[in-house]
Amino acid sequence: MATIISNRRVAEGIYVIHAAGRFEAKAGQFFMVRGWESYPLLSRPLSVYDQNEHGVKFLYKVAGEGTERLSRMRAGEELTLLGPLGNGFPAAEGRTALVGGGIGIAPLFYTARHLEQADLYLGYSVEVYEEQEFRSIGHPVTINCGGRVLDGIDFDEYDTIFVCGPEPMLRAAQLKSNLSSGRAHVYLSLENRMACGIGACLVCSVGCEQGRKKACSEGPVFRAEEVVLA
């Protein structure tokens, strides 16, 4: 059990929850989170937004009953956290871009904090949130609201690109990667629905060039060229 330190609304339907405890998540990993006993049934996979010696933070969007419940929780209440889970992002080499779309920006904050240099590209559909937090890291930040954040990025200027966002954006990143010179190693972080979170149930499995892989335990980060998006 992890006690909630704060649960802050940062935009319409977007919250940052901070839970106490010592965790050793790597950038891009996630936790299965629940703030209730038996209903809703399943835990919610949330990627690590930030982590320090006091606890772990999740930036999340209210998308259904679980996250709605989470948004109503207050400091002092308890979360059940299973994790850290998943592979996380690999070590970034050379010039690096971090690209997030919508709530897909969540895993990029902690990732960016641990990189010496990186260009951040954050895409929003309606309302911009957590901009100051991202800028405070000290890396260049490009904000796109209402457009397509990927359009402003030349993949050939980078050696490593991490992308997290909705599936159409991931497909666009895949296409861009295919059309590029191949200089950049492009990695996609998937947001599949999950049940067990640890690789047993196969509800999150994704088609890859080497057969099916589990998004929870073999992902959520995949090389752009290995994963087949529907």
Next chain:
Amino acid sequence: MIETNLDTTCHIGEVTFKNPVVMASGTFGFGREYGRVYDLSKLGGISGKGITLHPRPGNPGIRVYETPSGMLNSVGLENPGIQTFLQEECLFWETLDTVRIVNLGGGTIQDYIEGARLIDEDSNRRSAAGRRAVDMIELNISCPNVKAGGMAYGIKTSIAREVVREVRAATTLPLMVKLSPNAEDIADMAQMCEQEGAEAVSLINTVSGMKIDVHRRRSVFENLYAGLSGPAIKPIALRMVHQVCQRVSIPVVGMGGISCAEDLIEFVMAGAEAVQIGTYNFVNVQAGADLAAGVERFMAEEGIASLSEIRGIL
């Protein structure tokens, strides 16, 4: 304090389970992942992820959707095939101190027979070398998520009879047949399994269900329907287990929405020899260990020395 002289054992044929807590197929992989969380020897048994003669990629599209107190799944029997199971997973299963059950699915009757034969041969070879890895076959004639075979055999008793008879003839391993709640008459189905020489039946598999995305105006699942599990189906499962227990004298393994020791005890009181735990593994990663301890706690609190005292009392 939990007493240690409680008798929690269960029996199917000559196989003894140390307690009634068996992990349900499809929710537990082959046990490796949960084995990193708790000691699998605390479990009565494990029914592995359903395997088929040939590897299957499973269903495309969304595979899980949460519903009130339940979930729909449409995995579609994604599995590495029997050969890979026998070569890789059985090495792990050899090391386990719990009852190991292979869940066998199929497309055609020939696939079932060939699958059972391969498992049987491998089992004989391993047993001769003192490296047993499989204690029982659970025959899956009830998966709702595969178009050919699967539940097709699980609906009509006359069709299922042929599969059960042929698989029974193909293996000397204890045989448990997993039944579908979508069967025309599940008690008839169970009786047929007993007549054909199965050592046990397990029930219920998931209840066929549906979810429509009203904005996209189509089913959430590419396979149209999906299988409902979790607490939502527990009353149905309990009633069916009770009905089947009235009809057969072979052991019945009950499952469907069990989420606490008291739920498990209900199934035993309805007549189940043991139970399987599925969806609850996703709610509580230590489900197996907690339920095994919970059964002992319940027995100690209620002054029950052996589960046989309460089994089938209704």
